[in-house]
Amino acid sequence: MAGAMDRRLPELIAEYEVPGSALAYLHRGELHEFAAGTLNAATGVEATADALYQIGSITKVWTATLLMQQIEKGRLTLDTPVAEVLPEFRVADPEVTKTVTIRHLLSHTSGIDGDLFLETGRGDDCVEKYVAACADLAQNHPLGVTQSYCNSGFIIAGRVLERLAGKRWDDVLREGIVEPLGLTHTWTLPEDVLRFRAAMGHIEGAPAPQWGLMRSAGPAGLICARPADVVAFARAHLEGGLLDDPRAMWEPQIDIPNPYTLGRQWGIGWILDEWDGHRVISHGGNTIGQHAMLWAVPDTGTIACVTANGGHSGAFTRAVATELFAELDAITVPAPLGPPETPVEVDASRYAGVYERAGARLTVSLRDGRAWLRHEATGELAALHEEPVEAALEPVDDVTFIWRPDGEPQGTAVVFYELSDGSPYVHLGARATPKTA
Amino acid sequence: MDLKDRLDEAARRHGVPGAAIAVWTDGELREAATGVVNRATGVETTPDSVFQVGSTTKVWTAALVMQLVEDGLVGLDRPVGDHLPGFAYGEVTVRQLLTHTGGFDGDVFEDTGRGDGCLDRYVEHLRTVARVHEPGALFSYCNAGFCVLGALVARLRGTTWEQAMRDRLLGPLGATQAALFGEEAVLFRASAGHVGPGNDVYRQWQMPRSNAPAGSTMCLAPRELVAFGRALAAGGAAPGGARLLSAESVAAMLTPQVDVPGPPPGERWGLGVTLHDWGAFGHDGGTPGQSTYWHMLPEHDFGIAISANGGAFDGLLADVVRPVIEEATGVAVPPPPVPPGDPRSVDGSPYAGRYEGPQMAYEVTPAGGGLDIALLPGELMAGMGVAPRTARYVPLAGDTFIATESQDGRHETVTFVMRDGRAAYLHNGRAVPRV
Known part of the structure; x- marks a missing residue:
């Protein structure tokens, strides 16, 4: 062995x-x-x-x-x-x-x-x-x-x-x-x-x-x-x-x-x-x-x-x-989770908007019939990070997507969810971020 | 003989785990390395490995102080207390600290923490240390004084001693193989000290930051010491062209200021720098288990720096350093003194008594026309492998006595500083007062 x-x-x-x-x-x-x-x-x-x-x-x-x-x-x-x-x-x-x-x-x-x-x-x-x-x-x-x-x-x-x-x-x-x-x-x-x-x-x-x-x-x-x-x-x-x-x-x-x-x-x-x-x-x-x-x-x-x-x-x-x-x-x-072999159709329009926590702003938008996620550092972290990164969200199921910026060997799983009071969140990179707009 | 072969052979003969050497001669740098930086890890020494260069740091701190003088921020003959109101010996002048004549206990290694406030706290701590002699009266090697000078640099530059070193000396010099903190040394092959008969890795890799300006923390490859030495020899301009110091400042540093009590040919001290009558200036350095020798012979455009991490360093000096200097420059470096074949007999009673310093105590007893001197190490020295021992000393010259037996290849000497026919201090670089 x-x-x-x-x-x-x-x-x-x-x-x-x-x-x-x-x-x-x-x-x-x-x-x-x-x-x-x-x-x-x-x-x-x-x-x-x-x-x-x-x-x-x-x-x-x-x-x-x-x-x-x-x-x-x-x-x-x-x-x-x-x-x-x-x-x-x-x-x-x-x-x-x-x-x-x-x-x-x-x-x-x-x-x-x-x-x-x-x-x-x-x-x-x-x-x-x-x-x-x-x-x-x-x-x-x-x-x-x-x-x-x-x-x-x-x-x-x-x-x-x-x-x-x-x-x-x-x-x-x-x-x-x-x-x-x-x-x-x-x-x-x-x-x-x-x-x-x-x-x-x-x-x-x-x-x-x-x-x-x-x-x-x-x-x-x-x-x-x-x-x-x-x-x-x-x-x-x-x-x-x-x-x-x-x-x-x-x-x-x-x-x-x-x-x-x-x-x-x-x-x-x-x-x-x-x-x-x-x-x-x-x-x-x-x-x-x-x-x-x-x-x-x-x-x-x-x-x-x-x-x-x-x-x-x-x-x-x-x-x-x-x-x-x-x-x-x-x-x-x-x-690791990847996009399904047969692409699935998901209506991502309900996820569009801005999600924000201290140090990060995530913007989900719809373009060309696809959902896109843009990640930017904010506040003091903004000075340390490179440019904002944007990539398409490949659907896996109704709430789960794969986000793979150019040059990354593996995608990141993204999950949209709601707290028990109904407030919408997105979860990626082990962090929860609330929808603010 | 090839420098590398010579170093390999000497290291083997003298039980040195690892060493590196840089020699500036004939307009070029020659380097060699031997052994390992750490016996526990087995990592091999290379010429660009960094060693703790100990008190050679004092010359760098002196240069930072001379930059303050150049900028009109301090006067050499002004009391240090003008700038550091918390300093208990504030009447002592900048020059007295630079020449080890401040007159207070020098071997003070109090750990005041890793943080940036460590030097200020150390200066506060000096309230508790003893006066040894009147300021200016006597040379007595004083680590504490250089820590105070480091605090002075930090205060007047509005930063830390380390940042001043980076900005004003290491950076302009272009020194790449240099570390002032552990988190910097870890980037390099970094030597560990080895102590005791088994050459074991010393338990504490680094001494407290409170003593950094006196030499507790800086790590350099030998080539960086040679480069700094060349800058001093050239009147203050670094080999790369940057000006570190004015020619006037360097001249002042290299002008004899005080004699070190001892047998001829005596050492003298400039401002932070050791001066030898055979035409060299430089400094030695040591931390637990690590030793550095760094000397420049400006008339011969020659410089040498060697660091080792255990074993008998004096053996490297005898077998590598002195021959290399003599072959390159024709200058005969006086070897350390040896006991006379037929020593005279003296009345030891004026020297008898107990002498106490902060890290060591000595009991002196007349014996056989010479003296028996019992060395009583304090806790720190004992931890570094210094065992209590009694040695027989015979008269060498004047009030200087020399040990009959050699210790790691060197016969130790002590010189008594006399007052009214009776010894007031036992002097072995430090003035240790009789109690």
């Missing part, structure tokens, strides 16, 4: 133009590790299985686990309002300020604008300063009624941990997970990462302009680890070692309105999906030119983590999963 990935990983990185990758998987209790390519095209340092990659938002499951540890200790509950722990906490909506709970944050259901990336310095007060800056954050949707991916919620959750422990999030992570599991290759700060081989992200084949994200994003995405350490973390969720009841984190909290992108439901931290009749818990991460995926299949006990430092990394990690789980567990990983 090990032989297949020894051979296939180098082939797959070549096929998907990934500079370097590492893979670790646990199968029938045995750990297997692989690496291929280079960590940094500028230095030419070879990738090894013990090199550290930025695992990005997989960090969110670690932060969620740390909160569950506090919950199991009775320090708070999933339904404790954030404001009870952080009396100074504010967002724009005063009712949300008072009532948003830990559960909302950890299941991406708070509705708080999730895409605030704010440089608050290198110091140990970076998370505190970030949370202070959340006072102006608007709602993407009313509290608790749908799911919209929320980075800021996990940074707020990180601040809750800091307050409970009286320590930096980095230290809470070390004491709560890294040390108990004996993880030697899991770090958060670059000066610690530097004792190891470390991957550099690549964009269009060249090293990215900078290595990492701002430190304030820590609890939402700043762990650097080798895949074997990430597998060991997930193993504790299947077999014990961090929580009395890790399964509480797989309890579905909300259906993802668009089930074709990351998974069908969100648990506490974990994304929940089903492959070929098997429950899968997972999370992915993206930083500056780096990408990582973690999947665990509780009923077979198989866990895999794969990293990539550039190239068509999303398609690459999906290809690795598809080959790996077919061989290990005879599980068919569902192919």
Whole structure:
């Protein structure tokens, strides 16, 4: 079995133009590790299985686990309002300020604008300063009624941990997970990462302009680890070692309105999906030119983590999963949703209009008998992004479309839906956006 | 012998895990590298690998200060407290800090955090450190003073020390192999320090940012030190043409300001720069497990920088650096002193006693016509692999004594600074007061 990935990983990185990758998987209790390519095209340092990659938002499951540890200790509950722990906490909506709970944050259901990336310095007060800056954050949707991916919620959750422990999030992570599991290759700060081989992200084949994200994003995405350490973390969720009841984190909290992108439901931290009749818990991460995926299949006990430092990394990690789980567990990983072979006729006119949330405006229009979706960044994000992108919406069914801008190897699923009060939304890229005009 | 062969052989002989060297001679740059940047990862050293260059950073900080002088923002003989009101030794002048004559404890490595306020907090912390001597009275190597100078640069430029370094020195110099933060060093093959008999990777990759202007954080490939040295040797213009400093500023930096107590041929100090009577200027640097030697011989249009990450660095100096300098320039670099074959016997009682500094204490006892000196490392030094030990010292010259046994290839010396016939300080670069 090990032989297949020894051979296939180098082939797959070549096929998907990934500079370097590492893979670790646990199968029938045995750990297997692989690496291929280079960590940094500028230095030419070879990738090894013990090199550290930025695992990005997989960090969110670690932060969620740390909160569950506090919950199991009775320090708070999933339904404790954030404001009870952080009396100074504010967002724009005063009712949300008072009532948003830990559960909302950890299941991406708070509705708080999730895409605030704010440089608050290198110091140990970076998370505190970030949370202070959340006072102006608007709602993407009313509290608790749908799911919209929320980075800021996990940074707020990180601040809750800091307050409970009286320590930096980095230290809470070390004491709560890294040390108990004996993880030697899991770090958060670059000066610690530097004792190891470390991957550099690549964009269009060249090293990215900078290595990492701002430190304030820590609890939402700043762990650097080798895949074997990430597998060991997930193993504790299947077999014990961090929580009395890790399964509480797989309890579905909300259906993802668009089930074709990351998974069908969100648990506490974990994304929940089903492959070929098997429950899968997972999370992915993206930083500056780096990408990582973690999947665990509780009923077979198989866990895999794969990293990539550039190239068509999303398609690459999906290809690795598809080959790996077919061989290990005879599980068919569902192919990404594409347009149906026989085109379907859908009246998309009811979806025409403008959808807006903080940082993004989506405009659906009808031209030449087709529906088109135009995506533009707004506000401060507008300066960082390229031109607005527009592409046709290929119908899959009455509410589901595929949107594939020019040059993208894979389309993105787009789902139009209504909240229970009838307000129209569109869901893509894991985010909910209300119709405003 | 080829530079690379010479470096390979010396590194092997002296237990050096990895090293890189750059030599400017005959109008061209020669580079070589050996070994690994980190024994735990096995990543090979290349000439463009970056090493922690330690206190060589002080010359860069001095250059930033001289730019302030050029811009009329500070006067060399003005009290530093005029600009940094929170500085407890505010009467000390800019020149005194640049020449290590400020007179307060210098080995202060307090970690005041990763954030941009770290230097201001460090300056506040200096309220708690001891005065060693009157300002201007004596050379005593002072890391803390350069941190204060870094805070001065940051304050008067309205930015961080790091940003001033980028904007005003590294950028104009065209230094690409340079990192001031971990998040920059991680872009390169970056050396880790190795310590102890096992040459183990030091547990903390980087020292606190509070000491950055004195040398705790900057990482450079040797070629960047050579380029900066060439700029100084050329009167302030970088090899690429950008002017870093005026010729007057460079001349002031390279003019002897103070003698370092010690045996002849003594070292002297300019403004932030070590000056040697054999025609070289430069600076040495060290962080836990990493060492750098950087010297320029401007009369010979020659410069050399070498960094290594463990083992016996003095062995590289003896087997690579001194021969390369002598072959290229004909200048004989004085080797470190060795004990006399037949040492004279002295009355040790004027030197006897206990001397205490912030990181080390010394017990001096007369013994056998010389002295027994017990070295008592504090917590930080112990963590870097410095063990308590007692060594026999014999008279070398004047009030200077030399260890009979060598340590990593070098016989340590100490010089006593006398007041009224009795030692007031044990001096080994630092003035350590008798208590």
